[in-house]
Structure formats: structure tokens, C-alpha cells
Amino acid sequence: MALKQKVRDMFDLNGRVALITGGAGLLGSKHAEAIAELGGIPILVDIDQRRCDLLADRIHNEFGVICIGIRTDITDLNQVVELRKRLLEELGRVDILVNNAANNPAVSSGGLDQIHSSRLEDFSVELWNQDIAVGLTGAFLCARTFGPVMADQGGGVILNIASDLALISPDQRLYRKPGLPEHAQPVKPVTYSVVKSGLIGLTRYLATYWVEQGVRCNALSPGGVFVDQDEAFVQRLSQLIPMGRMAGKDEYKAAVAFLVSDASSYMNGANLVVDGGRTVW
Numbered sequence: 001m002a003l004k005q006k007v008r009d010m011f012d013l014n015g016r017v018a019l020i021t022g023g024a025g026l027l028g029s030k031h032a033e034a035i036a037e038l039g040g041i042p043i044l045v046d047i048d049q050r051r052c053d054l055l056a057d058r059i060h061n062e063f064g065v066i067c068i069g070i071r072t073d074i075t076d077l078n079q080v081v082e083l084r085k086r087l088l089e090e091l092g093r094v095d096i097l098v099n100n101a102a103n104n105p106a107v108s109s110g111g112l113d114q115i116h117s118s119r120l121e122d123f124s125v126e127l128w129n130q131d132i133a134v135g136l137t138g139a140f141l142c143a144r145t146f147g148p149v150m151a152d153q154g155g156g157v158i159l160n161i162a163s164d165l166a167l168i169s170p171d172q173r174l175y176r177k178p179g180l181p182e183h184a185q186p187v188k189p190v191t192y193s194v195v196k197s198g199l200i201g202l203t204r205y206l207a208t209y210w211v212e213q214g215v216r217c218n219a220l221s222p223g224g225v226f227v228d229q230d231e232a233f234v235q236r237l238s239q240l241i242p243m244g245r246m247a248g249k250d251e252y253k254a255a256v257a258f259l260v261s262d263a264s265s266y267m268n269g270a271n272l273v274v275d276g277g278r279t280v281w
């Protein structure tokens with residue numbers, strides 16, 4: 001009879017190499033903390049080397065694990081392939097890929113500032129391409145590059161960070177500014193919805209692609225994190241959330257730990273929604 005595995009042991013990431021794109025950002029750093037706390041080796045992949053280095057040092061000191069920050073633009077296949085070469089030389093394996101990087105395009109007013117307007121009527125092809133490049137093409141390039149490494153090793157996990165806005169349309173009333181004419185009201189850009197919905201499709205595709213080689217793929221859809229946003233905005237958004245509040249920065253760590261570890265060993269192609277209930281209303 002097979003030995004029963006302890007639940008605590010299922011979360012163990014000891015020695016597992018975990019790539020986190022956008023690893024120097026707000027949530028990327030939290031994913032890294034969760035992985036480090038469980039003994040994993042976070043590799044922070046970001047375009048900002050300075051923030052990567054600071055965070056890698058902090059995580060190493062706080063959790064006593066190896067943590068490396070490597071400047072890589074994930075929209076550039078050559079840089080992603082170079083990253084694979086370096087990681088395989090230095091660490092010999094890759095067990096986890098968290099596709100977390102995003103452009104997080106600004107919500108901005110139309111009419112007043114045509115160049116950076118986020119309104120659909122004004123939204124430039126250039127901004128569209130930039131957002132898709134980071135959020136979707138970057139995730140595709142990383143999966144294309146590191147999926148085969150995991151498949152060759154006989155297993156691994158890909159986690160795509162989507163959003164509650166992968167499931168629902170942005171409520172544009174949240175972003176309204178009093179006194180502005182209709183054509184100048186700020187909106188959440190279309191690319192955010194498209195990138196996040198696309199990641200759910202990518203999740204389903206990847207969930208079957210290397211499944212026979214033991215590579216699973218899931219998505220996490222977080223709701224908005226409270227980071228001292230404008231009070232009126234926070235109040236309006238909180239009213240759309242059954243729990244009546246935005247998320248704290250640490251409230252996705254356990255979900256990430258679950259999704260990247262053996263604790264979720266029978267979960268594949270799923271989207272875990274952690275949004276205080278926003279999408280059930």
C-alpha cells in the first residue's frame with residue numbers, strides 16, 4: 001500500500017527552480033516569497049535589474065534560499081533562450097514557470113491627452129502591440145522555451161497570472177472622473193481584458209500539450225490589490241466585491257504555493273479565482 005503523504009509535505013518546494021516573470025514587481029515579489037518560504041529557488045526575471053538585485057538579496061537573507069534576479073525582456077526570444085542557457089548551466093533544471101509579467105497599462109483620459117489615452121476610440125496600435133507583447137507573447141515565449149525543459153525532466157508546473165478581468169468586463173464606472181465630458185472619461189484599456197482572457201486560453205492549451213511528460217498548467221485570477229489607491233475608487237470597487245474590500249498584498253501567496261506545488265497535483269487546465277467574490281455578483 002502506498003504511504004500516505006502528509007499535506008504539509010505536498011507543499012514542499014525544496015530545491016525546485018521557479019522562474020517568475022515580472023518577478024521584481026508588486027505581486028512577483030510575493031510569489032517569490034511564497035516559493036522561498038517553501039524551500040524553492042526563485043529566479044526573478046524582470047527588465048529592472050536593480051529591483052531584481054535588491055529583492056533577490058532580501059529573499060536570500062530572509063529565507064536562506066538561493067534567489068537570483070536576471071534582467072530579461074520576455075518579449076525578446078533571444079533573451080529568453082539566453083536565460084534558459086544560463087539557468088541550465090548554473091542550476092541544471094527548471095521546475096516552475098510563473099507567467100506573471102504584465103504592462104498593466106495606465107487608465108487615462110481621452111481627448112485631453114490623445115497620445116496616452118486609454119479610451120478605445122483613441123487607443124493606439126503601438127500601445128496595443130506593447131501590452132500584448134508583454135502579457136501574451138512573453139508568456140508564450142517563456143512557455144515555448146521552458147516547457148520542453150520541464151517535459152525532458154519528466155515534470156513541471158506552469159502558472160499563468162490572469163485576473164478577475166479575464167472573466168468579467170471592467171466596470172468603467174469605477175474610473176469616472178467628475179466634470180469630464182463623456183469622450184474624455186478614463187477607462188481600463190481593452191488590452192487588459194484581451195491579455196487576461198488570452199492567458200486563460202493559453203492555460204487550457206498548455207495543460208494538454210506536455211501532459212504526458214508530467215507538465216501541468218493552471219491560471220490564477222486575482223482581484224485588485226489595495227495599494228493606497230484613490231479613496232473614492234477604493235470605495236466604489238469595494239461595493240462591487242461581496243467581501244466589501246480589495247485584497248491585501250499577501251493574500252495570493254497561499255494560492256500560488258498551492259498551484260506551483262504537488263498540493264495541486266491533480267489540478268490541470270483550471271483557473272483559480274481569488275477575488276473576494278467579485279465575479280459571483
Ligand SMILES: NC(=O)c1ccc[n+]([C@@H]2O[C@H](COP(=O)([O-])OP(=O)(O)OC[C@H]3O[C@@H](n4cnc5c(N)ncnc54)[C@H](O)[C@@H]3O)[C@@H](O)[C@H]2O)c1
Binds near residue numbers: 021023
Ligand atoms: N496588482 C493587482 O491588483 C493585480 C490584480 C489582478 C491581476 N494582477 C496581475 O498580476 C501580475 C503582477 O501584477 P503587479 O501588480 O505585481 O504588477 P507590477 O507592475 O508591479 O509588476 C509587473 C512587473 O513586470 C515587469 N515587466 C514588464 N515588462 C516586462 C518584460 N518585457 N519582461 C520582463 N518583465 C517585465 C515590470 O518591470 C514589473 O516589475 C500582472 O500580470 C497583473 O496583471 C495584478
